[in-house]
Amino acid sequence: MTADDLASISLVLVYSALAVYVLAFIAAVLGLSARSRTAEQADDLALAERPAQAVLNPAASAAASGASSGSAGRGTAVLERLAAPQPTAVARFDRMSTALVAIAFALHVAALVTRGLAAGRVPWGNMYEFALTGTGIIVGVYLAAQFWRDLRFLAAYATGIVAILLGLATVNFYVAVAPLPPALQSAWLVIHVFVATLGTGFFALGGGLSIAQLLQTRHEAGGLPRARFLAALPSSETLELLASRVIIVGFAFWTFTLMAGAIWANAAWGRYWGWDTKEVWTFIIWVVYAGYIHARATRGWRGTRSAWLALVGFSAVLFNFTVVNLLFKGLHSYSGL
Amino acid sequence: MSNPRSDRPADHVDAPVAPAAPVNPRLSPVGWLRFLWRLLTSMRTALVLLLLLALAAVPGSLVPQRSSDPNGVIQYQRDNPDLFTVLDGLGVFSTFSSPWFSAVYLLLFLSLVGCVIPRTKHHVDALRARPPRTPQRLERLVGFTTRTAAGEPERIVDRGRAVLRGLGYRVERYDRGGELSISAERGYLRETGNLVFHVALLGVLLAVGVGGGFIYTGQRVLVQDTAFTNTLASYDSINPGRFFDESKLEPYSLRLDDFTGSYEFDAASRTWKPVDFTASLSTREPGGDWTPAELKVNHPLQIGGTAVYLLGNGYAPEITVRNPAGEAVFSGPVVFRPQDANLFSLGVIKVPDGLDRQLGMIGLFYPDPIAAGNGALASFSPEANDPILTLEVYAGDLGLDTGVPVNVYQLDTDGLEQLVGRSDALKLGLGDTVDLPDGLGTIEFSGLRRYVALDIHHDPTQGWVLLAAVTALGGLLLSLFIPRRRLWIKVRPGADGVTLEYAGLARGEDPALERVVAELADRHAREFEPVGPAPAGSEPAESAPEGSVGPERRIEP
Numbered sequence A: 001m002t003a004d005d006l007a008s009i010s011l012v013l014v015y016s017a018l019a020v021y022v023l024a025f026i027a028a029v030l031g032l033s034a035r036s037r038t039a040e041q042a043d044d045l046a047l048a049e050r051p052a053q054a055v056l057n058p059a060a061s062a063a064a065s066g067a068s069s070g071s072a073g074r075g076t077a078v079l080e081r082l083a084a085p086q087p088t089a090v091a092r093f094d095r096m097s098t099a100l101v102a103i104a105f106a107l108h109v110a111a112l113v114t115r116g117l118a119a120g121r122v123p124w125g126n127m128y129e130f131a132l133t134g135t136g137i138i139v140g141v142y143l144a145a146q147f148w149r150d151l152r153f154l155a156a157y158a159t160g161i162v163a164i165l166l167g168l169a170t171v172n173f174y175v176a177v178a179p180l181p182p183a184l185q186s187a188w189l190v191i192h193v194f195v196a197t198l199g200t201g202f203f204a205l206g207g208g209l210s211i212a213q214l215l216q217t218r219h220e221a222g223g224l225p226r227a228r229f230l231a232a233l234p235s236s237e238t239l240e241l242l243a244s245r246v247i248i249v250g251f252a253f254w255t256f257t258l259m260a261g262a263i264w265a266n267a268a269w270g271r272y273w274g275w276d277t278k279e280v281w282t283f284i285i286w287v288v289y290a291g292y293i294h295a296r297a298t299r300g301w302r303g304t305r306s307a308w309l310a311l312v313g314f315s316a317v318l319f320n321f322t323v324v325n326l327l328f329k330g331l332h333s334y335s336g337l
Numbered sequence B: 001m002s003n004p005r006s007d008r009p010a011d012h013v014d015a016p017v018a019p020a021a022p023v024n025p026r027l028s029p030v031g032w033l034r035f036l037w038r039l040l041t042s043m044r045t046a047l048v049l050l051l052l053l054a055l056a057a058v059p060g061s062l063v064p065q066r067s068s069d070p071n072g073v074i075q076y077q078r079d080n081p082d083l084f085t086v087l088d089g090l091g092v093f094s095t096f097s098s099p100w101f102s103a104v105y106l107l108l109f110l111s112l113v114g115c116v117i118p119r120t121k122h123h124v125d126a127l128r129a130r131p132p133r134t135p136q137r138l139e140r141l142v143g144f145t146t147r148t149a150a151g152e153p154e155r156i157v158d159r160g161r162a163v164l165r166g167l168g169y170r171v172e173r174y175d176r177g178g179e180l181s182i183s184a185e186r187g188y189l190r191e192t193g194n195l196v197f198h199v200a201l202l203g204v205l206l207a208v209g210v211g212g213g214f215i216y217t218g219q220r221v222l223v224q225d226t227a228f229t230n231t232l233a234s235y236d237s238i239n240p241g242r243f244f245d246e247s248k249l250e251p252y253s254l255r256l257d258d259f260t261g262s263y264e265f266d267a268a269s270r271t272w273k274p275v276d277f278t279a280s281l282s283t284r285e286p287g288g289d290w291t292p293a294e295l296k297v298n299h300p301l302q303i304g305g306t307a308v309y310l311l312g313n314g315y316a317p318e319i320t321v322r323n324p325a326g327e328a329v330f331s332g333p334v335v336f337r338p339q340d341a342n343l344f345s346l347g348v349i350k351v352p353d354g355l356d357r358q359l360g361m362i363g364l365f366y367p368d369p370i371a372a373g374n375g376a377l378a379s380f381s382p383e384a385n386d387p388i389l390t391l392e393v394y395a396g397d398l399g400l401d402t403g404v405p406v407n408v409y410q411l412d413t414d415g416l417e418q419l420v421g422r423s424d425a426l427k428l429g430l431g432d433t434v435d436l437p438d439g440l441g442t443i444e445f446s447g448l449r450r451y452v453a454l455d456i457h458h459d460p461t462q463g464w465v466l467l468a469a470v471t472a473l474g475g476l477l478l479s480l481f482i483p484r485r486r487l488w489i490k491v492r493p494g495a496d497g498v499t500l501e502y503a504g505l506a507r508g509e510d511p512a513l514e515r516v517v518a519e520l521a522d523r524h525a526r527e528f529e530p531v532g533p534a535p536a537g538s539e540p541a542e543s544a545p546e547g548s549v550g551p552e553r554r555i556e557p
C-alpha cells in the first residue's frame, strides 16, 4: 500500500468517525432530555408523596448529596429515595452515547495510525494533524475519565466540541502528507506536542465541568427552570471539585509542555525563551490556570469566580490553537496550512 | 496546632477567619508599612497580580516585538505611522521589558517572597513537631467509624501504630484516661513541594535576570573552505550581555568543509520541501588538531563554551575580476542571499581597486535556471544544476573610503552610473568569462561554493534555568498530588470487648479521605475481629483467611 492509499484510508476513517460522533452527540442530547424528564417525574412524585418536604425543604436534598461527597448527585439521591420510575431511559441513552463515542474513538485512532504510517512519522506535524490528534486526545481523556467518575453527562459537550473542531479542521485545513521541515525534526516534536495536546484534553474536560458547575450554581439558586436535566447532575460543589482535579492534571502537563518547548526552542533556535507569539500564549494559558488554582485557594474566589477563570483558561487554549496558529506571525507559523 | 493553616495568608480559604481588626483611622508609619506588606502578600493580591500578568502579556502577541521580530516592527511603523507613535509611547513593541510588564512581575515576585518566607518558617516548625494530640471527640471528624474487637488493648494500639507507620504516616501515641490512641499525620511533602515550587520560580527569575548579563550571541556567515576563529573581530555581528568580557572568548576555529541540503518535491504545492540540512565542519580547539564535526538544524554543536546553531544556508559564487592587463583585481566567493525557497539569490560585488573606475555589481543567481516568461529566469529547484549568474553593473564612488560602515549586502546606486541594466545584464554560466563594459576588464564566474549562516551562543544561565525549572516541576507534582491528612485510632476498652474509633482530617481538599479512613478501619480492626462464637481469648492469627472479610481492598496511602 502506498503512502497515498494510506492517507486516503485515513481520510475516510476521519469522516466515518465524524459521522459517529454526530450520532453520539444526538444520543447524548437525548440522554440530557431524558434526565430532564426523569427529574420532572421525580418532582411530581415528590410533590405527590411528600409535598411539604419537597417544597419547603429543597436545601435538604442538596445538603444530603453534598455530604455524600462523591459522584452521587443530588438528582440521583432523590431518585434513590423515591424509586423513580424512569432512570432506565437515562441509562439507555448513556450507554448508547458511550458505545458510539467508543466506536468513533476507535475509528479516530485508526485514522491517526494510518495517517502516521502514511507520513512515516508522528501524526502531528501540521494544523490538520494537530486538530486530528488533539480532538482524539480530548475523546480519549473523556473516555478514560469514565473509569474514574461517571462523567457521562458531559457526553454532549465532549462530542459536540470534538465534532465541530474535527469537522472544521478537515474541511478547511486538510493537507496531503508531507515531510517535516528540518526545524520540526526532533524527538521534542513527539514529546512536546503530545503532552501539550494531552494537557488540552484535560483542560477541555475541566472546561465542560466548569460550565456544568456554573449552570448548576444558577440552578441551585432557583434559576434556569427549563434546564431540568441539571437536577440529575452532581451538586455544583462536587462539579467544582471534579473540575479542579481534572484541571490540576492538565496544569501539570502544561507546565511540562512549557518546559519541553523551551528546551526544544533552545536546540532549534538557539534560545529557550524569546516571547514568540506561540510562547506568549503558552505562557498566558499557564498563568491563567495558575490563577485558577490560586483562586480555588482564595477566600471569596471559590465557586463561580474560579469557574469563570477555568473558562477563560480554556478559551485561551482554543484561541491559541486556532487564531494564533492561523493569523499570527511567528516562528511557529510553519504549522503547514 | 488548633489552627491547621496559620501558615497561609490570612485570606486563604483554610485560614481562620480573623476577627475584624478594630478600624484604626490613623495608622502609624510602621502600621502603614505592615498594612501594605500584608496587603501585598495576601492570596488575593497574588491572584490579581497573576491575572494582570496574563493580561499584560497579551499585547506582546498582538504587535511585533523588537526582540523577536525587529523587521516586523519597522513594517508596522511603515503601515500605521500614527498608531505606531501612540503604541510605541506605551512600549507595546517591547512589551516584555516595558515598565508596566516589569512592574507586574516584580510585584508578583515580591509578593511571592513575602508569602514564602513565613510559610517556610512555619513549615520547618511543623516538620519538627509531633503529630497533634488526639481530639477528645472524633465523632465530628471525617469518616468517623467504629469497630469492636477482641484482644488486648495495648496490643491493638501497637498494631494500629504499625499499620499507620507502614502507610507512611508519622505517628504519636497519646493516652488519656483509659483511652489509648494513635495520632498520625502524613503528607508534609505536599507543603514542602509547594514551597519548593514557589522558591524555584524565584530561581528561574534570578537565573534569567542575573545570568542574562553573561549571555552573548553572535552571527557569522561561513563560506565553504574558509575558517572562523572565535574572536570578537571575526563575528559579523554580536549582541553582548552586560557583563560580556572579550577576553573570555575561547579562540577555537571552525571550518566549513561541505554542505548538503536535501529536498523532496511536493507535488501538491509544486514546491521543494527541505528534508535535511547537514554542514560538515572541521573544528579545532586551541592547541588541538582539526577534527570533523557535523552540524544540523535542531542539533547545535557544543564547542568552547558556546553552542553553534545552523540557521541558514545559501550559495556563494566565486568571482574573479581582471583588469585589461589580465591581472586579477578581485577574486573570491561572494555570499548571495536567498530570495525564495529555491535559492534564487541576490548578491552584491564591489570592486573598489585595480580598475579605472570603482565598480559595483548587483547579481542574481539561479542555481537551477528555467525560463519564467518575458525572458526572465527563475530557479526550478534549490539544487545547483547549470547555474546562471546575471549582473547589473554600476560605476562611480562606492563610498567605501568614508569610514562609515557600509552594508556588504547592499549597493547604494544613487550617484552611480549604470553601465549595464537589468534588460541587458551580463549573463554567466559556471566557468564563463565575459567582458566588462567600456573595456574595463573581464569577469569570470569561476566556481561555486556553499555557505552557512551560524548563530553562536554563550549562555551560562541555561543549566541554572533548567535546574530551577525541573525543581519547580518536581515541587509542583508533589504539591498537587500528595494528599496531606491526619488519621486517628482510638482504642477504648469496655466491659464487653474493645471499641475502636477511627477518623481523619483533611488539610486541603481530599476527596479520598473517607475511603481512606474506612480502609484503615477495615484493615486494622479485621485483625482483632471477635470471630462469632469462637472460644474467647483465641485471637485470630494475623494471616486470617481473606475470604472471611471479603476481597482485600487496597489501602490508599
Ligand code: HEM
Residues within 6 Å of the ligand: A290, A293, A294, A297, B008, B009, B012, B040, B041, B042, B043, B046, B050, B108, B109, B111, B112, B113, B115, B116, B193, B194, B195, B197, B198, B201, B475, B476, B479, B480, B508
Ligand atoms: C510567580 C507567581 C506564582 C505562580 C506561578 C504560582 C503558582 C502556583 C501554583 C501552580 C500552585 C498550585 C501548586 C502548589 O500547591 O504548589 C500554587 C499554590 C499556592 N500559591 Fe502560588 N504562585 C505564585 C505566586 C504566589 C504568591 C505571591 C503567593 C502568596 C501570596 C502564593 C501562594 C500560594 C499558596 C498559599 C498556594 C497553595 C494553595 C492551596 O492551598 O491549594 N503563590 N501557586
